[in-house]
Amino acid sequence: MNVIANKWIGQRTIRPDGADKVTGRACYAADNTMPGMIWGKVLRSPHAHALIRSIDTSKAEKLPGVKAVVTAKDLVEFPVDKPVPLGIQDMRWMSRNIMAREKALFHGHPIAAVAAINEEVAAEACKLIEVDYEVLPHAIEIEDAIKPHAPILHDFVRFEGKPSNIAGTMVNKVGDVEAGFAEADIVIERTFTTRPVHQGYIEPQACTVSCTADGKVTIWSSSQGQFMVRAMTSFLTGITQSNIRAIPAEIGGGFGAKTIIYLEPLATVLAKKSGRPVKMVMTREEVMRATGPTSGSRSTVKIGAKKDGTLVAAQGTFYLQAGALPGSPLRGPVGCSFSPYYIPNILSTGYDVVSNRSKVAAYRAPGAPLGAFAAECVIDEICEKLGLDPLEFRLKNSSKEGQKAVYGATFGKITFEETVEAALKHPHYKAPLDKNPRPGVKRGRGVASGFWFNAGGESSAQVNITEDGNVAVTTGHPDVGGSRASIANVTAELLGIDHSRISVLIGDTASIGFSNLTGGSRVTFASAIVVTQSTEKVIGQLKERAARIWKIDPDAVTWENGEARPAGPNAGKFPPLSLEDLAAKANEMGGPIGAGTQLNTTGADPGFATHIVDVEVDVDLAIVRVLRYSAVQDVGRALHPSYVEGQIQGGVVQGIGWALSEEYLFDKQGKLENAGFLDYRMPVCSDVPMIEPVMLEIPNPKHPQGVRGVGEAPIVPVLAAITNAVHDALGKRFCDLPLSPPRVSAALDAAAE
Amino acid sequence: MTETRYLAAQTLDEAIGAYAAAAGAARILAGGTDLLVQMRSGVLRPGLIIDVKKIEEMTAIVPKADGGYWVGAAVSGAVLAEHKGFAATWPGVLEATNLIGSKQVQGRASIGGNLCNASPAADSVPALVAAGAVASIQGPHGRRELAVEHLPAGPGRTHLKPGEVLVGFTFPAHPKGSGDAYLRMIPRTEMDIAVVGLGVNLTLAGGKVTAARVGLGAVAPTVLLVEDAAKALIGSSLDERALDAAAAACRAACKPINDKRGTIEYRTKVAGVLLKRTALIAAERAGRK
Numbered sequence A: 001m002n003v004i005a006n007k008w009i010g011q012r013t014i015r016p017d018g019a020d021k022v023t024g025r026a027c028y029a030a031d032n033t034m035p036g037m038i039w040g041k042v043l044r045s046p047h048a049h050a051l052i053r054s055i056d057t058s059k060a061e062k063l064p065g066v067k068a069v070v071t072a073k074d075l076v077e078f079p080v081d082k083p084v085p086l087g088i089q090d091m092r093w094m095s096r097n098i099m100a101r102e103k104a105l106f107h108g109h110p111i112a113a114v115a116a117i118n119e120e121v122a123a124e125a126c127k128l129i130e131v132d133y134e135v136l137p138h139a140i141e142i143e144d145a146i147k148p149h150a151p152i153l154h155d156f157v158r159f160e161g162k163p164s165n166i167a168g169t170m171v172n173k174v175g176d177v178e179a180g181f182a183e184a185d186i187v188i189e190r191t192f193t194t195r196p197v198h199q200g201y202i203e204p205q206a207c208t209v210s211c212t213a214d215g216k217v218t219i220w221s222s223s224q225g226q227f228m229v230r231a232m233t234s235f236l237t238g239i240t241q242s243n244i245r246a247i248p249a250e251i252g253g254g255f256g257a258k259t260i261i262y263l264e265p266l267a268t269v270l271a272k273k274s275g276r277p278v279k280m281v282m283t284r285e286e287v288m289r290a291t292g293p294t295s296g297s298r299s300t301v302k303i304g305a306k307k308d309g310t311l312v313a314a315q316g317t318f319y320l321q322a323g324a325l326p327g328s329p330l331r332g333p334v335g336c337s338f339s340p341y342y343i344p345n346i347l348s349t350g351y352d353v354v355s356n357r358s359k360v361a362a363y364r365a366p367g368a369p370l371g372a373f374a375a376e377c378v379i380d381e382i383c384e385k386l387g388l389d390p391l392e393f394r395l396k397n398s399s400k401e402g403q404k405a406v407y408g409a410t411f412g413k414i415t416f417e418e419t420v421e422a423a424l425k426h427p428h429y430k431a432p433l434d435k436n437p438r439p440g441v442k443r444g445r446g447v448a449s450g451f452w453f454n455a456g457g458e459s460s461a462q463v464n465i466t467e468d469g470n471v472a473v474t475t476g477h478p479d480v481g482g483s484r485a486s487i488a489n490v491t492a493e494l495l496g497i498d499h500s501r502i503s504v505l506i507g508d509t510a511s512i513g514f515s516n517l518t519g520g521s522r523v524t525f526a527s528a529i530v531v532t533q534s535t536e537k538v539i540g541q542l543k544e545r546a547a548r549i550w551k552i553d554p555d556a557v558t559w560e561n562g563e564a565r566p567a568g569p570n571a572g573k574f575p576p577l578s579l580e581d582l583a584a585k586a587n588e589m590g591g592p593i594g595a596g597t598q599l600n601t602t603g604a605d606p607g608f609a610t611h612i613v614d615v616e617v618d619v620d621l622a623i624v625r626v627l628r629y630s631a632v633q634d635v636g637r638a639l640h641p642s643y644v645e646g647q648i649q650g651g652v653v654q655g656i657g658w659a660l661s662e663e664y665l666f667d668k669q670g671k672l673e674n675a676g677f678l679d680y681r682m683p684v685c686s687d688v689p690m691i692e693p694v695m696l697e698i699p700n701p702k703h704p705q706g707v708r709g710v711g712e713a714p715i716v717p718v719l720a721a722i723t724n725a726v727h728d729a730l731g732k733r734f735c736d737l738p739l740s741p742p743r744v745s746a747a748l749d750a751a752a753e
Numbered sequence B: 001m002t003e004t005r006y007l008a009a010q011t012l013d014e015a016i017g018a019y020a021a022a023a024g025a026a027r028i029l030a031g032g033t034d035l036l037v038q039m040r041s042g043v044l045r046p047g048l049i050i051d052v053k054k055i056e057e058m059t060a061i062v063p064k065a066d067g068g069y070w071v072g073a074a075v076s077g078a079v080l081a082e083h084k085g086f087a088a089t090w091p092g093v094l095e096a097t098n099l100i101g102s103k104q105v106q107g108r109a110s111i112g113g114n115l116c117n118a119s120p121a122a123d124s125v126p127a128l129v130a131a132g133a134v135a136s137i138q139g140p141h142g143r144r145e146l147a148v149e150h151l152p153a154g155p156g157r158t159h160l161k162p163g164e165v166l167v168g169f170t171f172p173a174h175p176k177g178s179g180d181a182y183l184r185m186i187p188r189t190e191m192d193i194a195v196v197g198l199g200v201n202l203t204l205a206g207g208k209v210t211a212a213r214v215g216l217g218a219v220a221p222t223v224l225l226v227e228d229a230a231k232a233l234i235g236s237s238l239d240e241r242a243l244d245a246a247a248a249a250c251r252a253a254c255k256p257i258n259d260k261r262g263t264i265e266y267r268t269k270v271a272g273v274l275l276k277r278t279a280l281i282a283a284e285r286a287g288r289k
């Protein structure tokens, strides 16, 4: 069903969580307090790589005010030879990530945790824990981790039969690339690097955990999935899921990173040992040292085309940093880099490289931006060499319905071409650009496209009619980007009542059915499906009640504008019954009105984005600034346009930071030097122009409202679009990000010599 | 876990008395935008904090009969910006001061704190050096004056003696035909620390530079007065050759480090670029056509 009469869908309604957030009332993870609560703190490794010979906690335990101390031996140990999957995570690695076992694997790796009457005592106790380390040589960058005789992080990791830091590979393949390249008139091959970048959420990880005498655990924390919090805590502590209740707090950003946890299992064992509720809050420094980021990468991409611009072969080899434990998002670059295009021969290979830095976490379209960076820069160069317009080139080579993607799926009706056509027609693409506006200043324009899988998956919703005839909707997804507002619009539309009569809440793990993570651009897509089905069930119940009151057949009742009405003159003549009327009579007519739906949703077709950007370079200072940015994307149906635009703008800004300024800097001992927002340079507001989201609304036929996931695709093209624009401005191709002033300056000076 | 005491001194004597008595365990608090950050991050844990914002002399801005100015060490950036006379006379010092942090930080941050915190990248300091500002210092043994460029001793260290407080700054009279300016290079547009900061103060007569001072920050352990750059400018009409020579002098003065904020090569190059840009702005303010 496609909703056509749209009174609420597509409206910029006031978000249900808005007033609380702007007035400081919203309760984030760190805002929770409990009677008798104590504070937990983590002792972290001061070495990038070291054997832990012994840990002596006795002095810390004796410090007055200390209530509990835990180390890895208080958590479940998983043997390394057998995978323990939970979603895309492996609990073998998660358990070693939240607490070091035999080895400290990065500077900042948790070694022990303490709970004490206040933060100061807890910090003091951490200092009293004696750890006997044997410091080992470390490797941080990919080159250092994969070279011969590199320090090996894990004895159990083998590659081609030998100890290695390559912990995994992934290969996607179609056709025969060698034969493809043989047919090509032009072949370009380049190697690119990107740096790991942090998700940069404003809210540091935090939780409060209570463990009662009868073994019931309650967790208050912010995450991208309370069910993930429950399951992962259960795995890592050995407490059954039925004894754990995870209550989601408001979340101050996650961008993928809060699809895993760090503190909850530690706070749980501390609470269990001490018998007191335990609160833990990371500092920004801890967030930077020990959570996230996404992978840094080293990619070699080779693409072949005919003179007329027909793509014939592509090969991509992607090395991704996993951090200290296996599990980088290989699927991103391997599956996405070439997927906008029909290319008959593709070989795409990914390598998962472990090194002595914090374990990576998901970040917006995990891995896809770094792959697209490589592929879309090579395509730009091919267009330049062949003298073809880069957007026309994309149209000519676009993937189409019925073609098989390199990652295995066969495309349905996809809408890449539509994004390129819209970009071609957009005034931005046609606007003249003065490439030399002032002495010492150059300007350039670049384009790039991007692909993201999108996802469906498990979601649950309950829609209840209150006794006074209003509506309470409960879903199981933390709202990171405005999903409550979208769900309110959908429910108001379907029920035909005023938006303000609907309240949308996020249930905890005990009050709503299982719902998978808020991630993969899935929440609005999936929760709109389960909310629609629940609401339709409720409308069915309302019609039945009216039929019973009127003593006519339920089929003879329609639901219109928030009222039950006889379907036509034959049904009889009755005054309409409103939601309030029916709610008032609910109990005598069969009981409370409400319905739930729990589904594994499908039909989330992929997302495509095409971006145009103008940059300006201060040549002497080598500063690149973004002047104008237009981001075209097929969003299916924008249930709430403001939050769709917000997703697009946010994705682009994060991409700008990745392209121009963000990077991790380590000292010689492997300690992060810029563990804070001052020197980890995310863009500030004045660094970016107003980003123009160009939303195409081509309804997804597999979704009741036509929704398509929108959160991730907009970060995918940005790195390449900006780098291509810088090439247009300076005539130089950059392959290494970020395009920070010292790096651009050095390249310009080298070219001048 | 030591307690921290707080004293809001009403007079300079009270502040100095308490400061000297605490023998190293005390810290002066002006705006606190460095001090409190350092305390929260665990770098510092003073036993006594002496707030100097209630001391009149330290929060006053006083025009002098000769055209010069007295500016108290604890005057905040926001208050300085509201003083029309100072803003008209020393636009370069003011723009450097107002670059510190954000609106919120401006309500607190002082130039005295900026100087005494002794960061080589402190924004107001190159402009103060270029202006020829003189620091008034008072301690248990009396008052002394010191040119601003001689106050920092190295990153985080000053030449203030135990018990000495920086009371304020004397700005010389600014002759007709003078102008000053400050530029810094930061990778972002705001909320960043200078990779290089450069202040120029010059006087023009008949299209020729008759006096010049150049202050250069973030390229050495302390902010530098670059006398060779000033020499290259004096006597010139700020032609390309003079600017090139002054830029070369700035590059030669650099003794930077490679760090998270910039490379040696980049910092050195930028020092030259900023000299040219800043000198032209100062000249324009001095009335150059």
Ligand SMILES: Cc1cc2nc3c(=O)[nH]c(=O)nc-3n(C[C@H](O)[C@H](O)[C@H](O)COP(=O)(O)OP(=O)(O)OC[C@H]3O[C@@H](n4cnc5c(N)ncnc54)[C@H](O)[C@@H]3O)c2cc1C
Binding pocket: B027, B028, B029, B030, B031, B032, B033, B034, B035, B036, B037, B052, B073, B074, B099, B100, B101, B102, B105, B108, B109, B110, B111, B112, B113, B114, B115, B116, B117, B121, B122, B123, B124, B160, B164, B165, B166, B167, B191, B192, B193, B194
């Ligand atoms: C968010 C943020 C952004 C910032 N951005 C910038 C920036 O862009 N550029 C920049 O240069 N700085 C920046 N800073 C640093 C800081 O704001 C400045 O150095 C500011 O000028 C310090 O002044 P204050 O009055 O707050 O000093 P305080 O913190 O009060 O004092 C600084 C130090 O000087 C000592 N001190 C202060 N006054 C005296 C005195 N009269 N006599 C003796 N000792 C004294 C104190 O004991 C302390 O050690 C930033 C800080 C923050 C928090």
